[in-house]
Amino acid sequence: MGAACKDDGNQSLTVTDNRTGKVYQIPITRNSIPATAFKAIKADPRTHWLTDRPEDETEQGLRVFDPAFQNTAVVESRITYIDGARGVLRHRGIPIEQLVEKSSFLETAYLIIYGQLPSGPSLKTFEDEVLHHTYLHQDVERNLATFRYDSHPMSILTSAFATLGAFAPEANPSLAGSKVYTNAASGNLEALKLMDKQILRIIGKAPTLAAAAYRVRQGRPFNRPPQGLSYTESLLYSMDHLSGTEYRPNPVFSNALDKLFIIHADHELNCSTATVLQAGSSLVDPYSAVAAGCAALYGPSHGGAAEACVRQLLEIGTPDNVPGFMAAVEKRERVLVGFGHRVYRNVDPRSTAIRKICDDVLKVTGKSPLLETALTLADLASKSEFMRSRQLYPNVDFFSGIIYYAMGIPLDFFPVLFAVPRCVGWLAHWRQSMLQRGGVKIWRPRQVYVGEGERDYVDVDARKESWGASVFDAPVQVTHGGDTMRNRLATYRDEAGKLHTRSRL
Incomplete structure (x- = not known):
């Protein structure tokens, strides 16, 4: 009899491997079991040669096969709780319904990121800091202005977040040192300051970048973020203001947007948040991780719904x-x-x-x-x-x-209005991951390999067309433009001096 883990009384799972007859005790903690415990459940592949291939790695222990993470927990989190069966959503324990009714977006952002509702002075400081970071470097604006008028705004926003990272080299672990954020877990104040500054910058600049993407589509010059307006008012102002003075968006619209931003701020380990954490686990800078989140959110099965x-x-x-x-x-x-x-x-x-x-x-x-x-x-x-x-x-x-x-928002701008508030959730989970004790482990899922077994290389002259090959087994023929045809029929010498001609003349 073998034991993978110590028996913990009722809080354990008894597993019998019918291949070997061995019994294993797997501990249950918070109604979950450690997937790595199954690595101790091994069998001799020589006794299962009819069913197991060398590529099944039978002697290295069982793997947990869970396509699309349908029932796999990959983090311990204090941020958001969802009970899908009962229709429950809480941020840091507070029901979403109460937050939508009583809170503001930036107050909810503080709650999601830092764990508690802020005091009045703390909230004022946080709001001031976020709105202080709304301006863009003029070179970022020039970069945004180069996009085609018919570019999808999410393409622009994704690129814009990645571009921001190039303007903060001190915040890039690849340049400033791999532990510039993970050092915060031990209470290093400089690391915490660096981390929180990037969070403030991303949240503050998100509506400005979104508005810039909108204005590119309109062919209009970018507005400078206003002073004295709220977070969502600033977004609407930057999107819509044309001329005149004392422009202020309709309060019903700005309030509605504020409530929608609360609703979209976080939703546990959805596709885009998991993408941010996956990218962040390599210790990449937060701008690149957020850009990755934007790319994931872009899809019609997620933010495009x-x-x-x-x-x-x-x-x-x-x-x-x-x-x-x-x-x-x-x-x-x-x-x-x-x-x-x-x-x-x-x-x-x-x-x-x-x-x-x-x-x-x-x-x-x-x-x-x-x-x-x-x-x-x-x-x-x-x-x-x-x-x-x-x-x-x-x-x-x-x-x-x-x-x-x-509200007159273009359809393809909908996911942008999803991405702006979701930056809060992305950054909250990213911050939590950087602060975990023991450091950040890079995410590296396993696979079940079902491809070819070992086979020998065949020289090109000895290769034959595969029998039974389908349309998926080779590149499909691509249609090219007229210039490609003309170039193919032209005569030229390449850089090596070889003459090329396909002309029929």
Whole structure:
């Protein structure tokens, strides 16, 4: 009999390896088991040669196969708690509903990053520091101005965050030393100052970068961030101000955006946050890690979902068309965007908080046909056995897209308004990882190799076309422009002096 870990009474898992008959005790802590404990569960591959290949590494212990991290915990965190079955979302223990009702975005940002609601003076200092960092270096502005007018704003924002890192060499572990942030875990004040300064800079500059991406699309010069306005007012001012003095965005819009930013600030280890932590585990600078998060958020299965939801509502058109569309969904001919979530198997608590914001905005913008279609769709979906049996309820994207659309925000700018507040969550998790005792371990997932076994190299003259090869087994033919054709038919000598000619003349 073998033992991988010490038996801890009832707080353990008993595993019997039927290949060997050995029994192992795996400790259970906080309803989780250590994946590395399974490495002790080994077998002799010589006795399982019919099923195990050398590439299965049988003698090196069991691996945990979990495609797309469906049930794998990779960090211990104090930041955000989600109970998908009950529809619960709390930041540092405080329900999202209370934060949306009572808090502001920057106050919530302080809570998420530092763990507690700030006192009045602490909040004022934090707000002042963030808004102090809204300005961009003029060379960053010049860089942003080089993008094409039809560039996707998320491409611009992703590049902009990476560019920021080039203007803070003292904050780059590759230049300033690999431990410039991890030294903070031992209480090194200089390391903590450096860390928190970058957090303030990124949060402060995020709305300015977002507005710059918007203005590039408009072909308009960049606005300088205003003084004396709130975080979301500063964003709207920088996006929209054209001329005149004492410009101030509509308070309903700035308030709605502030509440939406609270809702989008963090959501535990979602795709983009996991990407930030994956990149950050190499000890790269936080600007590069945030740029990586932007790239992940960009995808239509993540930050692009609100845009996809509105496009579908526009396609449906009027409430009269909803029954026919729902019938197609129940026949599995269409997929209903804006319903269901990877984590929630109940009502998304963020979608509940968003509903009132939607009403407030529509009082200013006027009645929205899109909302009427959305409400009809939500009503039919709630009565659909097909939807209920699959636990598909409206998610945060369902109403947030309607709000942005009513505010006149372009559809492809929706993920930018997701990325700006999500910087808070990304940086909170990044900071937490840098402060963990024992240092930062680089993330390196395992794989289950199912490819070819060992085989010999074949000289090029002896190779033959693979029998049964599919379209996936070689590059597909790429169509080139007319200049490529003309160049191929031209005559020239290359740098080595070899003559090339394909002309038929």
